[in-house]
Amino acid sequence: MAGTYQKKILITGGAGFIGSHVVRRFVQEYPNYLIYNLDKLTYAGNLENLKDIETSPSYRFEKGDICDSDLVSELFHQMQFDGVIHLAAESHVDRSIENPLEFIQTNIIGTVSLLNAARENWKGKESGKLFYHISTDEVYGSLGDTGLFTETTPYDPRSPYSASKASSDHFVRAYENTYGIPAIISNCSNNYGPNHVPEKLIPLFINNIKNNQSLPVYGDGKYTRDWLYVIDHAMAIDLIFHKGKPGGTYNIGGFNEWKNIDLIQLLCKIMDEKLGREKGTSEKLITYITDRPGHDRRYAIDSTKISQELGWKPSVNFEEGLEKTVDWYLANEEWLQHVTSGNYQKYYDKMYLHRS
């Protein structure tokens, strides 16, 4: 491909929840970049997420598996990428408890396959290149009632998902140290927003409230997460990609901690209003069920570094973001129907039926 682009960037997992927002942002903000989206289109990958930008001249999509090292190596050779933003992953903790091997395959082997291709292709010309690995705050483990995860908090992953992400982070650092690949890692808190498959807490509960289905709250409902609007994460990724220091780690979070049950009550209130239902209707759907095994009690991110070094801060507060998210799901009935048809019901029945 002719080198008419200012930069050529490989984005992996660009058809997924966060990836699609990152792809859209880069295609729209940087028309001089070639944006190459490599995605296997698992249950979580959905090209409908990118309908509005799919015909942009600077955008390419390829369906492929990051674990396919021949494919990945050939792609690097052919495209001569300047940078990688690596989001492709298996991302749901509950699925990792059911099937850890799939997480090891994609999250660890897949990451190493990409690192190998970067290593071969960038050898001797590493300057100006960047391997940007998108990770999670879950690698730091679980907090008690106080404290925040900083960039120097020791890794202490506790689920198969977080262990696979922690391992991939270590491989990124190992390749940086051993082979001189310029790399950055960011560790973000829980995201929410449009285009999220209804298996994670917020989209699942929106969908269930809409359908008058029970709201399965794990354990005592007092588990705490730090929530960030997905578009603010995409903005942080853009900043870090362009201005972050190679070798660095950036924690991204909204200083926005919610106990699950408080969040669910707020969501119920918003849904009652939006659906024109009597106050208190949705809350009646709350059902406490058996806890997730090994459930991490609390995550909370200290994002001082990215705010001081790069001037990033979230653009929407939680109430506003949650309302926008609800509006999006109610306005995108067809998207929701496509995502919840097929294997979705089988997954739902397996995870939630007979669990009280």
Ligand code: NAD
């Ligand atoms: P997602 O599950 O919605 O999307 C993952 C995407 O990766 C999908 O498009 C899927 O098709 C693709 N994919 C999966 N396996 C692949 C493979 N072997 N080859 C190529 N493509 C493959 O995930 P998400 O929530 O958008 O998360 C994206 C990244 O951000 C992940 O690395 C995740 O660990 C990280 N992260 C997520 C959150 C969150 O709250 N969702 C928070 C922090 C970090």
Ligand code: TYD
């Ligand atoms: P989730 O969205 O799966 O994200 P993560 O486990 O990566 O933080 O879950 C967020 C919180 O909500 C977590 O404490 C588990 C809880 N939860 C429920 O109570 N019920 C559910 O059906 C789901 C999916 C999650």
